Amino acid sequence: MSMRMADVNAQPRHILIIKPSALGDIALALPALSSLRASFPQARITWLVRDEFAPLLEGAKDVDDVLLFDRKGLGKWWRHPKAFVSLLRFFGDLRKGRFDLVVDLQGLFRTAFFGWVTRSRRRIGMKDSRELAGLFYTNQVGQNDGNAHVIDYYHKVVAAAGCSTIVDKCNFAASPGWLARARQLLAEQGEGDYVVFVTGSAHPAKCWPIERFAALADRIDTAFGLPVVAVGGRGEKETVEKLRGLSRARVLDLAGRTDIGALAGVLSGARLVVSNDTGPGHIAVALGAPVIIIFGRTNPMRIAPYKKEHSFVAVDPEGRGRAIASDDPRHRIEEISVDSVFAEAAYHLAGTCDAQPAGPR
Numbered sequence: 001m002s003m004r005m006a007d008v009n010a011q012p013r014h015i016l017i018i019k020p021s022a023l024g025d026i027a028l029a030l031p032a033l034s035s036l037r038a039s040f041p042q043a044r045i046t047w048l049v050r051d052e053f054a055p056l057l058e059g060a061k062d063v064d065d066v067l068l069f070d071r072k073g074l075g076k077w078w079r080h081p082k083a084f085v086s087l088l089r090f091f092g093d094l095r096k097g098r099f100d101l102v103v104d105l106q107g108l109f110r111t112a113f114f115g116w117v118t119r120s121r122r123r124i125g126m127k128d129s130r131e132l133a134g135l136f137y138t139n140q141v142g143q144n145d146g147n148a149h150v151i152d153y154y155h156k157v158v159a160a161a162g163c164s165t166i167v168d169k170c171n172f173a174a175s176p177g178w179l180a181r182a183r184q185l186l187a188e189q190g191e192g193d194y195v196v197f198v199t200g201s202a203h204p205a206k207c208w209p210i211e212r213f214a215a216l217a218d219r220i221d222t223a224f225g226l227p228v229v230a231v232g233g234r235g236e237k238e239t240v241e242k243l244r245g246l247s248r249a250r251v252l253d254l255a256g257r258t259d260i261g262a263l264a265g266v267l268s269g270a271r272l273v274v275s276n277d278t279g280p281g282h283i284a285v286a287l288g289a290p291v292i293i294i295f296g297r298t299n300p301m302r303i304a305p306y307k308k309e310h311s312f313v314a315v316d317p318e319g320r321g322r323a324i325a326s327d328d329p330r331h332r333i334e335e336i337s338v339d340s341v342f343a344e345a346a347y348h349l350a351g352t353c354d355a356q357p358a359g360p361r
Contacts, residue, residue, distance in 0.1 A: 012101035015043050019105040020050045020069050023279030027286040029105050030170035032154040037062035039163040055260040061171040094118045112136035124161045148301040148322040172286045174268040182265025189252040194229045198275035200236035206277050208294045208333050214246035215338045221249035224349045272348045290348040296333025297325045310347045313340050
């Protein structure tokens with residue numbers, strides 16, 4: 001028994017972070033990674049991530065390895081022999097890592113089970129995990145009352161994992177290759193500063209009306225003479241075209257033209273990023289770019305830019321408690337006015353903000 005306790009309390013040498021998805025959620029977990037690195041500088045840290053999101057971690061300086069999780073492919077294990085063999089190989093990779101500390105920040109049955117497969121004697125998870133995930137943890141950590149932000153929760157989780165140094169910011173930056181690809185795309189709009197708009201989201205209820213983005217573009221152009229670079233997936237192409245038709249400002253359409261790296265390069269060089277509550281906005285926060293995230297039903301006290309003033313707009317943000325989302329009609333994103341977003345934009349663009357862009361110049 002004494003030997004086991006000594007092993008459990010020893011400094012971890014091989015750490016596994018489980019946070020497979022999605023882009024914004026991974027970005028919000030990066031400070032936890034930095035806390036683990038600061039507390040255990042000699043440890044080898046591996047991040048389990050879905051293959052489509054893995055490129056984002058190329059900008060995370062504190063990660064040593066990534067372990068790819070092919071959710072779509074492995075999900076066919078029960079009807080395709082090759083997928084079943086791939087799943088067994090994946091389980092083998094989990095065990096080969098010889099992880100002596102597993103930190104599950106996803107909190108699902110699947111991710112907790114992956115931690116159990118490693119055979120690590122320390123598997124830390126969140127008490128409010130779903131799908132009976134807690135059955136597979138050696139230690140469950142509850143959230144502090146009245147403290148809604150997920151980064152504060154992650155701080156508590158890694159503290160329970162033994163972190164003595166808790167870091168608010170993350171060691172994340174656009175690589176030279178990302179910046180080079182961004183420069184090529186931005187060459188179409190010429191030299192000079194720009195503002196990035198993220199007009200889309202996978203969830204329609206999170207999308208600020210495109211007419212208001214257009215009105216905001218016009219006001220920024222009139223007040224500051226800055227063009228807009230609109231980013232997003234292929235599905236946002238039509239929305240960006242509508243933005244260009246409604247606005248008098250110069251709008252460069254990059255929808256569907258950036259991979260994760262080029263997107264990060266474009267975001268990192270922006271004078272300002274104005275975004276719906278979606279992945280690119282949270283990536284911009286991790287990069288240290290000046291950001292305004294527009295929140296509707298989603299509770300901003302949980303995932304707004306951490307400890308950053310003038311970085312989000314929402315109705316009654318402090319009156320929502322710890323709920324993930326609100327059904328109150330007052331909190332619909334359509335209730336956010338152009339005036340309220342422009343006021344925060346002017347704060348950043350007038351030069352009163354400490355954040356300075358460091359992008360593809």
